[in-house]
Amino acid sequence: MTPGRKLMLLVERMSGIVLPDRELQRLTDWAGNRAAIRGFKDTNAYVDALRRYPESDEWRVLLSRVTVKESSLFRAPQQFRCLSESIVPELVASGRTTLRVWSAGCARGEEPATLAVVLDECLGGTKVRWSVVGTDVDADALEAARRARFSPRSVRRVPAEYLERHFTMRSGAFELKANTRSHIRYASLNLIREPLEVPGQPFDIIFLRNVLIYFRRESQARVVRSIQKILAPGGFLLVGPSESLMHVAPGMKAEERNGVFVYRRRDGGEMTPTVSVNGRSGVFGGSDAAPEALPREPNRPESEGGAKDSESFAVEGHRAEMRDDLRLALRCYRASLYLQPDYYQVRYRLGQCLEAVGWSGRAEAEFRTVLEILRLGSGKTLEILNRPDFPTRNEIEAECRKATRSGP
Numbered sequence: 001m002t003p004g005r006k007l008m009l010l011v012e013r014m015s016g017i018v019l020p021d022r023e024l025q026r027l028t029d030w031a032g033n034r035a036a037i038r039g040f041k042d043t044n045a046y047v048d049a050l051r052r053y054p055e056s057d058e059w060r061v062l063l064s065r066v067t068v069k070e071s072s073l074f075r076a077p078q079q080f081r082c083l084s085e086s087i088v089p090e091l092v093a094s095g096r097t098t099l100r101v102w103s104a105g106c107a108r109g110e111e112p113a114t115l116a117v118v119l120d121e122c123l124g125g126t127k128v129r130w131s132v133v134g135t136d137v138d139a140d141a142l143e144a145a146r147r148a149r150f151s152p153r154s155v156r157r158v159p160a161e162y163l164e165r166h167f168t169m170r171s172g173a174f175e176l177k178a179n180t181r182s183h184i185r186y187a188s189l190n191l192i193r194e195p196l197e198v199p200g201q202p203f204d205i206i207f208l209r210n211v212l213i214y215f216r217r218e219s220q221a222r223v224v225r226s227i228q229k230i231l232a233p234g235g236f237l238l239v240g241p242s243e244s245l246m247h248v249a250p251g252m253k254a255e256e257r258n259g260v261f262v263y264r265r266r267d268g269g270e271m272t273p274t275v276s277v278n279g280r281s282g283v284f285g286g287s288d289a290a291p292e293a294l295p296r297e298p299n300r301p302e303s304e305g306g307a308k309d310s311e312s313f314a315v316e317g318h319r320a321e322m323r324d325d326l327r328l329a330l331r332c333y334r335a336s337l338y339l340q341p342d343y344y345q346v347r348y349r350l351g352q353c354l355e356a357v358g359w360s361g362r363a364e365a366e367f368r369t370v371l372e373i374l375r376l377g378s379g380k381t382l383e384i385l386n387r388p389d390f391p392t393r394n395e396i397e398a399e400c401r402k403a404t405r406s407g408p
């Protein structure tokens, strides 16, 4: 096995991250460079040292190299709207006087900062105490998170009045004000390591967004099992808008709130709200809607009434795609796949749309999942997409192999 391939497998074993094959050459070159800098005789010796010394400083450099830290404040704002309008009011109504929130895989602090802003807006001036813990496997990202300084691009979705209340402009960056920042703590944590011990656990709310997408299904299941144990009874787990835990979390059930899917423990002893939900509303409305937002009211045929089902989302997505409305198509396909993750034709279409809008990494992840679904034999066919102008199962499989360079 080549040293680059060995390194890829080692990265997966240590962090859960599966690097795509197209990274192999770049990673091999990078490892060769690091081997020279650190005085190893060759790349093999370097990889071997990493394997033997999992606590070494070099892992910090490697993890910083292989993690994807793409994030921004108020990313997928519909989830934060759901937080302020539904989740927080419900938890407070159930009698909680303390709210503990965890941002797992917090990158450079964009998500914890957003959570702090939203919680301060919801709970500032009340007796409810709250805290946010941000954790990540990448120590460099955490260092940046602690500085709490964000670029204008990163804050582009922050509502103007929040920017003014919670940030100070300093040397071209937006710095989170000390008062809001004081509620956030950061810690280094590798989600794949068991047992999971997070400072401040258990949590009422856990954000685990856009982290598991880099993991294999078995690793996803392992992480969710660990996380479930530290989700407080009645608590909420949110993953990214295009992710689904359907096949990896038998102990969790999905609920739809304000057009957003949230997960709760099946054994969690549901809380019944004792007062009506009265979070602040309207702040995230209209133009803040993210491209990833789930459709609130996709047009469905009259005959299907108001029930949202996977098929009608898929059909609406296909119609939108035919009209070249790729944003709506993406939203509808994602909604469809939330409800039925094994519709391989829909997933294939989602991949194609992602590619068309330039998100080739995400497209490739979808194509890989299609192949995994077909391999497992769990693929479900949507009759309505069995049309002469639509690729057959074999053609889809061949296309996905080509797109992911997975061989015949």
Ligand SMILES: C[S@@+](CC[C@H](N)C(=O)[O-])C[C@H]1O[C@@H](n2cnc3c(N)ncnc32)[C@H](O)[C@@H]1O
Pocket (backbone or CB within 6 Å): 014, 015, 016, 017, 067, 068, 069, 070, 071, 072, 075, 104, 105, 106, 107, 108, 110, 111, 135, 136, 137, 138, 141, 189, 190, 191, 192, 208, 209, 210, 211, 240
């Ligand atoms: C794409 S960012 C997501 C940031 C944020 N949650 C969001 O949705 O905007 C993924 C983050 O997950 C972190 N990560 C990847 N593998 C991890 C692991 N095994 N344990 C903890 N964090 C991990 C990466 O370092 C990176 O910061």
